[in-house]
Amino acid sequence: MSTAEKSFPVSWEQFHRDARALAWRLAGQRDDWKAIVCITRGGLVPAAIIARELGTRLIETVCIASYHDYDRQGELQVLKDIAPNLRDDDGDGILIVDDLTDTGKTAALVRAMLPKAHFATVYAKPKGRPLVDTFITEVSQDTWIYFPWDLGLTFQAPIGKGSIG
């Protein structure tokens, strides 16, 4: 569980719809993306959806870990870098994809690797927003986004007091 004040749970259906909406926007900006660089692990899911919509078949990963115990950010660790052939032209024509930007630290690190690439996320919080070129939905900084791959079906207590027991 996160300690953030508000929560924004996202279903698979909603995530698919939002990632497709992002693909629509990206398709309107360029029709010859050279490759997608997705930021693992969260970027893998939107990258698959966007690659399908845009017909992109060259997909690279940059592997970064920063959040531990779900909502505490530590040092950013680059576990795997971007292949040198995709770093030509400072990333011009490359699409970087992640599930969200929060503080913007991950986005800033990857942007520095590919300064001319286009950075797209499905969701954005205000601190990270200036680092992203295209996104679909903004949530407040004190909101934690719960992705469908982190959720499961659980019992919900009834809303009214005294409904059980």
Ligand SMILES: O=P(O)(O)OC[C@H]1O[C@H](OP(=O)(O)OP(=O)(O)O)[C@H](O)[C@@H]1O
């Ligand atoms: O804007 P920031 O504050 O840097 O946070 C955003 C990053 O944090 C999450 O990844 P995380 O490091 O938790 O790894 P994961 O994708 O493997 O879950 C998320 O997927 C973004 O990549």
Ligand code: HPA
């Ligand atoms: O709001 C969030 N949800 C899930 N993962 C995250 N990583 C940084 N912020 C978030």
Ligand SMILES: [Mg+2]
């Ligand atoms: Mg991530």
